[in-house]
Amino acid sequence: MSFWEYANPRRFMAFTDRVMGPAFVLAAVALSVGLVWGFFFTPDDFRQGSTVKIIYLHVPSAFMAINIWVMMLVTSLIWLIRRHHVSALAAKAAAPVGVTMTLIALMTGAIWGQPMWGTFWAWDPRLTSFLILFLFYLGYMALWSAIEDPDTAADLTSVLCLVGSVFAFLSRYAVNFWNQGLHQGASLSMDAEENISDVFWFPLLVCLAGFFFLFLALVLLRTRTEIRKRRAHAITLRERAA
Amino acid sequence: MKGLKKQRRIQVIVVAFAALVASFGMFYIAAPDALQFFRSPSEVAETPPPPDEVFRIGGLVADGTLVRGQGETITFSVTDGGAIIPVSYTGVLPDLFGEGEGMVGTGRYIDGVFQASEILARHDETYMPSEVIDALKAQGVYQEPNG
Numbered sequence: 001m002s003f004w005e006y007a008n009p010r011r012f013m014a015f016t017d018r019v020m021g022p023a024f025v026l027a028a029v030a031l032s033v034g035l036v037w038g039f040f041f042t043p044d045d046f047r048q049g050s051t052v053k054i055i056y057l058h059v060p061s062a063f064m065a066i067n068i069w070v071m072m073l074v075t076s077l078i079w080l081i082r083r084h085h086v087s088a089l090a091a092k093a094a095a096p097v098g099v100t101m102t103l104i105a106l107m108t109g110a111i112w113g114q115p116m117w118g119t120f121w122a123w124d125p126r127l128t129s130f131l132i133l134f135l136f137y138l139g140y141m142a143l144w145s146a147i148e149d150p151d152t153a154a155d156l157t158s159v160l161c162l163v164g165s166v167f168a169f170l171s172r173y174a175v176n177f178w179n180q181g182l183h184q185g186a187s188l189s190m191d192a193e194e195n196i197s198d199v200f201w202f203p204l205l206v207c208l209a210g211f212f213f214l215f216l217a218l219v220l221l222r223t224r225t226e227i228r229k230r231r232a233h234a235i236t237l238r239e240r241a242a
Numbered sequence: 243m244k245g246l247k248k249q250r251r252i253q254v255i256v257v258a259f260a261a262l263v264a265s266f267g268m269f270y271i272a273a274p275d276a277l278q279f280f281r282s283p284s285e286v287a288e289t290p291p292p293p294d295e296v297f298r299i300g301g302l303v304a305d306g307t308l309v310r311g312q313g314e315t316i317t318f319s320v321t322d323g324g325a326i327i328p329v330s331y332t333g334v335l336p337d338l339f340g341e342g343e344g345m346v347g348t349g350r351y352i353d354g355v356f357q358a359s360e361i362l363a364r365h366d367e368t369y370m371p372s373e374v375i376d377a378l379k380a381q382g383v384y385q386e387p388n389g
Contacts, residue, residue, distance in 0.1 A: 043371035047338055052369060080243060081251055117362045118336030122346075124279050155243040162258055166266050181279045182346055184365050196369045 007084035009227050016220045023217035030210030038203035045200075052200065054112045059204060060211035062105035062130070068098035068215060069133065069161070069168040072140075076158035086227065088154035091161065092144055093222030097215055099137035106134060117182060124182040129171040136164035150230075280346050286356075287325035293352045299327060300346040300364065308341050320345065320356070327351075331358040338363035 006012050038056035045052035072091040079088035109127070110120040121127065140160055147153035174181065196204070243251060280300030291297055304326055307319040315332045318341075329347060339345060344364030349357045 046370050046372040046376075047343075048365070048369075049337075049372075051337075055369070077255065080255055081248065115337050116365055117338070118334075119360075119362055122279075122362065151244060158243075159258070162255075162262060166262050166269075169266060170269060182362060182364060197371055199371055200369045 004082070004084070007082070007086050009086055009231075012086050013224060013227060016224060020217055020220045020224075023213050023220065027210055027213035027217050030206050030213060032210075034203050034206030034208075034210050038200075038207060042199055042203060048116060051112060051115055054108050055200070056204060056207045058105055058108040058112060060208045061101045061108065063208060064211050064215055065098055065102040065105050065130075065133065066168050066172050068094050068101060069137075069165060071219075072098070072161050073165045073168075076161040079154055080158050085154075085230070086223070088158070089226040089230070090219065090223045091157070092154075093226055094215075094219045095137055095141050095144070097218050097222070099134065099141065101211075101215075102130070102134045102137055106130065122182045126171055126174040126181055126183040129167050129174050132167045133164065133171050136160070136167060140164065282322045282324075283320055283327040284322055284324040286327055286351060291351050293350055296348065296350055296359075298346055298348050299329070299351075299356055300344070301327075303339070303341050303343055303345055305341050320347070327356050328354070329356040329358055331361050333361070335361055336363040338365055 006015060035056055039053055042053065044050050072094050075087045075091040075094070078084055079091065113122075114120050140157055143157050143160055144153055147156060174183075243254070246254065280298035283299065283301050286299055299320060301320040301322040304319040304321045307317075307328075309317045311317060313332070314334075315330065316335070317328065317330045319326045319328050321327075329349075331347065331349075339361065344366065346362045346364055347356065347358035348360040351357075
């Protein structure tokens with residue numbers, strides 16, 4: 001069976017019906033284990049004290065904010081090339097989840113920055129490109145609701161998603177080439193064991209898994225809702241015509 | 243996109259991607275000098291900005307230079323391994339500020355002294371429990387990170 005058969009709405013609904021429940025359960029388990037472990041059972045950092053604990057929210061939400069845009073980029077490209085409606089609806093469904101993650105990352109970053117850096121906000125390259133990504137999310141959602149025809153809306157939002165991906169990648173890689181910025185290097189890199197002590201790293205991994213499964217469950221739920229809305233709309237049109 | 247055949251759609255997307263990669267590349271090329279968040283002490287020592295220019299300076303607080311004077315005024319030197327620039331500042335310092343730590347200051351360079359109006363601490367990506375550091379220090383094997 002080919003992967004593309006899930007582009008059939010009926011197949012997609014049947015498959016996700018089985019996947020969604022376990023995803024919610026995994027999200028709940030991983031988030032409660034990871035956050036409780038991180039907040040109550042980890043020691044204080046040697047310079048930051050207990051303020052370090054905000055990484056259990058900040059790092060996973062920022063990670064997801066960027067990766068959700070990349071997921072929207074992939075589904076938008078599938079829509080543009082193969083014209084699968086489910087793919088376009090998945091991108092539409094992911095945006096509100098993504099914007100929430102971006103907002104969580106911005107707010108936790110500000111709360112961490114005030115005592116640590118001495119400021120809530122600085123026009124550092126990484127922070128700025130992340131703020132632009134947040135604005136792109138808002139614009140993306142606004143564009144979806146501004147256009148009545150669903151196919152035109154899917155086309156135009158897909159193009160917007162292509163453009164916005166520049167800032168998604170910039171906010172991830174900004175620290176690599178703007179080394180004279182305020183934000184520290186990536187907490188999540190392949191050599192992370194050297195930077196982050198294991199006692200902080202393991203609960204962080206659990207939180208990352210929790211955020212990922214939460215996103216998966218929410219995006220499936222929202223995509224299913226969008227598909228049902230399309231069906232309801234089609235039925236209304238048919239009844240009106242009859 | 244609506245009226246186009248699949249092959250033409252792919253062509254359009256490839257062209258769009260090339261444009262986006264080019265714009266990303268322009269950020270990459272422009273980043274080192276055009277979009278600097280702060281200047282290093284070496285850059286300031288080489289080409290000292292005029293006293294009326296407000297800019298940011300960033301580097302490490304040099305060991306043994308931090309002096310808390312009368313009132314709230316403090317002085318220290320900032321270094322990047324090359325040049326050393328003295329800094330004077332009046333105000334509250336962030337938690338992470340200290341000798342050997344990174345900092346970014348906003349202010350003017352007047353008569354060889356950087357008069358800061360705002361000081362931010364810079365944090366590197368090392369996270370370690372304080373107990374581990376205390377143990378390492380007790381054994382005498384702890385080395386200050388050069389972040």
